[in-house]
Amino acid sequence: GAVVSQHPSWVICKSGTSVKIECRSLDFQATTMFWYRQFPKQSLMLMATSNEGSKATYEQGVEKDKFLINHASLTLSTLTVTSAHPEDSSFYICSARTQLNVFQPQHFGDGTRLSIL
């Protein structure tokens, strides 16, 4: 149980393109989803926290207009990297948790490798 699916697994696109990454909870209702970014050989840095039906809460230094997060349903959150540039190339990983048991660990997706040419 508690499976989180992230799509796509990897994407390569040209500079200036907008890229959408989906994070789905397959067998539970994810009232809260988290988006992380990981540069090569570095740790995971939280970008934002999203609650279903409300605006995401962004961490300091993360551009809201650059990284658009939508959490319109209890099973889906999306991260859109708008007008992506090479410096946005990174590993993006989402996690999800249910409101029913907030003390359970977050369940992570398999991540998306984004390469901007």
Added chain:
Amino acid sequence: AQKVTQAQTEISVVEKEDVTLDCVYETRDTTYYLFWYKQPPSGELVFLIRRNSFDEQNEISGRYSWNFQKSTSSFNFTITASQVVDSAVYFCALSAQTGANSKLTFGKGITLSVRP
């Protein structure tokens, strides 16, 4: 603010050796959770263990064991008789906010290489 320090960056051992990965944390909260995650080369994060601040009992799961000591704010992870498949990056993490928006703070990770 909360902080997780993994002072070791890279560890290389030969198969069957025991290895301990260190984790030191800082938090002002009295209620918190500590985690270890494994990230193999494929990138996904694999949950290994969660420990709450009120439970200082050590835990053993197969070849894995964890030593939680509040007095030294440490939560160390030992792999006994390491195997090549243990090669991965290991992250220690802390969550000190309860509630739906509790955030995970990760350490920088330790890259473990197990040589045959």
